[in-house]
Amino acid sequence: MSNIRSAIENTVSISLFNRGLAGKIFEEVKHSGPKVVMKNNTAECVLLSPEEYICLLDEVNDARLLATAAKRMQHFDPSLLITQEQMDKEFGFTPADYADTDEVEFE
Secondary structure (H helix, E strand, O other), X not given: OHHHHHXXXXXXXXXXXXXXXXXXXXXXXXXXXXXXXXXXXXXXXXEOOHHHHHHHHHHHHHHHHHHHHXXXXXXXXXXXXXXXXXXXXXXXXXHHHHOOOOOOOXX
16 A cells, blocks of 8 residues: 555656646655656656665666676785785785885775
């Protein structure tokens, strides 16, 4: 029953936009969340607040990064790792080259 109620409360007819009620609809989106705009009994688009849209994009980006990391870990071979000293030697870096660099922070 709550799904039916949610569907009714979260849909809006395109005709309401044509009647000049866009401002009211946008306020409802800000306060109540996304709305599905219906045109000829078919979902036409989804209205989201900018904050919700940014959160959605962040979640999609995080999911893509996680999928990439998981794929890379499937092929991870610890025997191919090299130490910082080996890297420095290969590229000719010395401790003086790192003297003026800031610490890198990871989240």
